[in-house]
Amino acid sequence: MSEEGLVMTSRDLNPDYYEARRAGNAVQHYINTLYGSPFRLYSVTQVHKARTEAMADTGMKYFLEFSVKDWVGESSEWHGSVEVLYPRGETQAPPQVQGSWGGLPQLNISAKEQEFYQRYSAADSSVSGKDIPDSYGNIDREMKPFWHLARVAASFVMLNESNENTLYNMAQVAKITQLETQDDQLRFDYEVLLHNMVSQEIIRWKLLVSWSPAGGVKVLETELLPRCHCKSPTQ
Amino acid sequence: CVKDLLWYLFGNLLLLLQISVWMKQMEQDHPDVVSSMIYGTTYEKRNITLLKIGLNSTLPKKAIWMDCGIHAREWIAPAFCQHFVKEILGSYKTDPKMNELFKNLDFYITPVLNMDGYIYSWVDNTTRLWRKSRSPGSDGCTCFGTDLNRNFYANWGMVGISRNCCSEIYNGHSPLSESEAVAVTDFLSANRDQLLCFLTIHSYGQLILVPYGHPNISAPNYDELMEVGLAAAKAIKAVHGVDYTVGTPPDVLYANSGSSRDFARLIGIPFSFTFELRDKGDFGFKLPEDQIQPTCEEAYQGAMSIINYVHDKTFPILTLYGLTTVQGKTVTCL
Numbered sequence: 172m173s174e175e176g177l178v179m180t181s182r183d184l185n186p187d188y189y190e191a192r193r194a195g196n197a198v199q200h201y202i203n204t205l206y207g208s209p210f211r212l213y214s215v216t217q218v219h220k221a222r223t224e225a226m227a228d229t230g231m232k233y234f235l236e237f238s239v240k241d242w243v244g245e246s247s248e249w250h251g252s253v254e255v256l257y258p259r260g261e262t263q264a265p266p267q268v269q270g271s272w273g274g275l276p277q278l279n280i281s282a283k284e285q286e287f288y289q290r291y292s293a294a295d296s297s298v299s300g301k302d303i304p305d306s307y308g309n310i311d312r313e314m315k316p317f318w319h320l321a322r323v324a325a326s327f328v329m330l331n332e333s334n335e336n337t338l339y340n341m342a343q344v345a346k347i348t349q350l351e352t353q354d355d356q357l358r359f360d361y362e363v364l365l366h367n368m369v370s371q372e373i374i375r376w377k378l379l380v381s382w383s384p385a386g387g388v389k390v391l392e393t394e395l396l397p398r399c400h401c402k403s404p405t406q
Numbered sequence: 407c408v409k410d411l412l413w414y415l416f417g418n419l420l421l422l423l424q425i426s427v428w429m430k431q432m433e434q435d436h437p438d439v440v441s442s443m444i445y446g447t448t449y450e451k452r453n454i455t456l457l458k459i460g461l462n463s464t465l466p467k468k469a470i471w472m473d474c475g476i477h478a479r480e481w482i483a484p485a486f487c488q489h490f491v492k493e494i495l496g497s498y499k500t501d502p503k504m505n506e507l508f509k510n511l512d513f514y515i516t517p518v519l520n521m522d523g524y525i526y527s528w529v530d531n532t533t534r535l536w537r538k539s540r541s542p543g544s545d546g547c548t549c550f551g552t553d554l555n556r557n558f559y560a561n562w563g564m565v566g567i568s569r570n571c572c573s574e575i576y577n578g579h580s581p582l583s584e585s586e587a588v589a590v591t592d593f594l595s596a597n598r599d600q601l602l603c604f605l606t607i608h609s610y611g612q613l614i615l616v617p618y619g620h621p622n623i624s625a626p627n628y629d630e631l632m633e634v635g636l637a638a639a640k641a642i643k644a645v646h647g648v649d650y651t652v653g654t655p656p657d658v659l660y661a662n663s664g665s666s667r668d669f670a671r672l673i674g675i676p677f678s679f680t681f682e683l684r685d686k687g688d689f690g691f692k693l694p695e696d697q698i699q700p701t702c703e704e705a706y707q708g709a710m711s712i713i714n715y716v717h718d719k720t721f722p723i724l725t726l727y728g729l730t731t732v733q734g735k736t737v738t739c740l
Contacts, residue, residue, distance in 0.1 A: 187651045188658055196687075214688065217649075242688075302531040308694030340687030342535060364535065366690055368611070369660050371553075371574035373535050398572065 184221035184233075191221035193338050193369075194233040194255045194266075200330040200339065201268040202239060202275070207323030207388060209287055209316035210280040212243045219250070230259040231335065239275070243319055246276035257335050265331045284384040287316055291349065291357055298349040298359075317347055317359070320388065324380040325363045327390040338368035345375065356381035356389070362396070425518055428488070429457060436495050438462070439508060446589020449541040452521040454589045457491060460512035461498075461505075468720055469597060470713055471675075472605045473516040473590065476554050476666065478523030478536045479691045480609040482683050482701055487517040487607065489702035490709065507713065510721050511602075514593075520554055520586055535691060537574050539586055544579045547571035552578035555608075556662065557587040560669040561620050566655075566662030577664050590666055594673060603716045604670035604678040605709060610690050611659065611682035612650045614638055614708065617671035619655040619662035625671055628654075634715050635679060641711040645704035648684065655680075677716050681705060 184191050199215040207213065220236040233255040240248045253270035291298060303318050304310045310318050321344045329339035346362040361378040379392035433440045439459055446454040460467060474487035494513065498504045518524050522540035526533050538551030549572035556567045556577035563569075567577040582588050594601065616631040618624070625631060635652035642650050651658050655665075659682075671678040684693055684701045693701065 185657070188653065189656075189660060192658070214686075302534075304689060304692045304694065306528075306531060306534045306692065308689050308692040308697075310694075340690050342690050343692065366535075366687075368687075370568075371537060373574075 181222060181224040184223055186218040186221045186235075189338075190223065190233070190335070191218040191235065193333075193335060194218070194221065194235055195237055196338050196340075197255055197266050197330060197333040198235065198237065198253050198268060198270075199239070200326040200333065201266075202272070203323050203326035204330055204388075205272065206275060206277065207319070207326060208280060208284065209320045209323075209382065210243060210283045211241050211278070212319050212322055213239050213275075214242045215239045216248060226256065228259070230257050232256045241276055241278060244276075244278040244280065246278055249274055249276050251275070263332060263334060266333055268330075281384060288357065288384050292352050292355075296349060296352075298347065300347045301345060303344040303347070318344060320359070320380065320382060321347065321361050321363055321378075323388045324361060324378050324390050325365060325376070328363075328376050328378070328393055329365060332365075332367075332374075336369055340366050340368070342366040342373060350379075353381070356383045356386050358391075425484075425521075426455070429455060429517070432457060432491060432495065439498065440495070443514075445593045446585060448520070448522045448586055449539055449584070450522045452525075454516065454519065454521060454586060456514050456516040456593075458512055458514055459491065459494060459508075461508045463509075466600060467512045468510065468602050469512040469514055469600045470603045470605070470716070471514050471594070471601055471670070472607065472709070473519045473666070474607040475516075475518040475524050476520050476586075476606060477608055478520050478527040478538070479534065480607075480683075481527070481691065482609045482693045482698065483607040484518045484524065485698055486681075486683060486702050486705050487515055489699075490706055491515055491517070493706055503714070506721075507717055511713075511717060512600075514597075519590070522586075523551070523554075538576070539584050541584060543571035545571075549576075552576055552584050554584055554586050555606075555666060556664040557582060557584045558591065558664045558666050558669040560665060560672050561618070561623070561663040564663040565620055566660055567664065575662075581664065587666070591669065594670055594675065598673050598675060601670075601675045602677060602720055603713060604667065604675045605681065605712070606666050606679075607681045607683065607705075609683040609693065610685055610687065612648065612684060612686055613658055613680070613682040614650055614652045615655050615659065615667065615680035615682065616653065617678055618668050619665050620668075621656035621661050627676060631677065631679070634677065634712055637715065638679075638708040638711040642704045642708040645707050646700050648704055650708065677712060679712060681708065 195215040195218045202213045216238045218235050218237045222234040224232045226232050236252045238248045238250050240246050256267040258264045303314055322341050325341040342364040345364055348360040350358040359380045363376050365374045375396035377394040381389045429442055441458050442455050444453045444455050474483040498508045527536045538553050543549045553575045559581045562581040568575050614635045639650040639652050655662055667678045667680045
């Protein structure tokens with residue numbers, strides 16, 4: 172083996188196994204931060220091929236071929252390829268994702284977005300809600316776009332928190348409160364519960380989120396909330 | 407609220423009262439094949455009950471074990487156990503294959519193993535995502551609960567656990583510190599010669615997991631377990647097109663130790679599987695009502711695929727020509 176071979180070891184991965192799944196999960200969050208909306212949300216449906224390569228100084232790089240679709244709009248599946256670099260280091264830093272997304276299905280949602288925007292940018296609009304979905308998995312039809320929006324916003328955090336030992340999904344929206352529209356952006360205070368499959372922990376985050384059809388989803392502030400150490404109810 | 411009623415009607419498992427009422431109902435409706443057994447108690451002193459289902463026999467019978475709801479928040483699991491019971495009871499009189507299973511096997515089915523945790527998860531919205539048991543912490547730790555699926559005497563404490571009692575994967579003060587894990591351990595140990603198959607039902611992830619949770623330990627029949635698991639995944643996919651991935655936890659999910667599935671395999675129960683039902687994270691633990699029925703239907707086919715394999719392997723059918731037939735394939739001359 173050459174000296175270069177010793178430094179940069181490339182390894183084929185089983186695309187169904189945990190490494191490829193976790194990397195695919197990070198890619199899903201990344202795509203949603205770029206293209207997610209109250210009316211568009213992507214899911215990586217499958218990883219087809221995966222390879223990993225240790226990048227001597229920078230970290231661990233994953234090369235994936237995968238399928239993804241917008242499941243809100245029920246788009247067709249798109250087959251893409253991507254590189255995910257998990258940086259080396261002791262402190263958490265988000266993976267760097269590189270891909271070309273020109274072929275990603277982006278169904279026309281401008282009419283829906285405009286209608287939604289018009290409706291909730293009215294001066295007296297003050298949407299609020301909690302526990303979405305409820306304990307039984309129900310979501311009011313009217314709240315669905317807010318749930319999608321929460322998942323997009325949560326994707327920013329989930330991406331930031333992703334590393335080779337995480338697999339994040341948003342478990343629920345604990346709270347949503349609409350704030351005053353500012354600079355033509357709808358603004359919301361969200362409290363979301365994230366589930367990390369690997370540790371099985373539920374992690375609570377407070378997010379200040381803005382959105383408009385033109386501005387897209389922006390996460391302005393994030394705050395990690397302390398664990399709820401709920402006491403046993405007296406019986 | 408109408409939606410609550412819908413869940414209740416569909417899943418029909420609400421609280422402790424409803425669970426025991428339902429189990430009593432099954433016994434009353436099918437007294438010739440159903441009996442219940444209390445085989446342990448929870449921390450909060452609730453009974454842990456299973457349904458024993460099968461045609462009566464004077465001789466000891468081989469058996470299949472199924473438990474649901476070892477993790478409280480995985481509500482689809484107890485719903486599945488209920489669906490499974492309903493399906494087998496509804497078909498054993500008319501379906502000759504099921505009748506044969508009832509003749510040769512007993513099903514031991516625990517609809518809700520972690521009773522304390524499950525009831526706690528129904529208290530309100532702040533408790534919905536509870537996972538563990540409800541025993542108090544020890545050694546000054548103020549949090550509650552042990553992860554029952556890390557508490558078994560199967561490489562306990564080796565990997566995939568936390569020693570912090572506030573963690574969701576806290577494996578307990580010591581192995582079998584939890585009475586729920588003791589109940590299962592005692593039953594499996596007492597019946598290990600009868601038990602052919604151990605199925606434990608969880609959510610979410612759409613996985614069929616084979617032993618072991620430790621990356622460096624392989625089950626002696628790994629190849630066969632994978633073959634049977636893959637056949638089950640195929641049977642699942644045939645129902646509604648949903649993909650389930652098959653493998654050991656270190657391969658497809660994460661390493662862990664102290665699981666009930668590993669304990670079952672370690673004491674010699676040859677076919678031991680964990681089912682992780684729908685979905686893959688969109689709703690996670692809070693699977694919507696319209697997915698309960700399809701999830702149960704597909705998982706049922708997956709479970710029956712395994713059970714039929716295990717049965718046919720143990721009770722091969724002799725044909726006229728003296729050939730042994732296993733699962734319809736001629737195997738060998740006697």
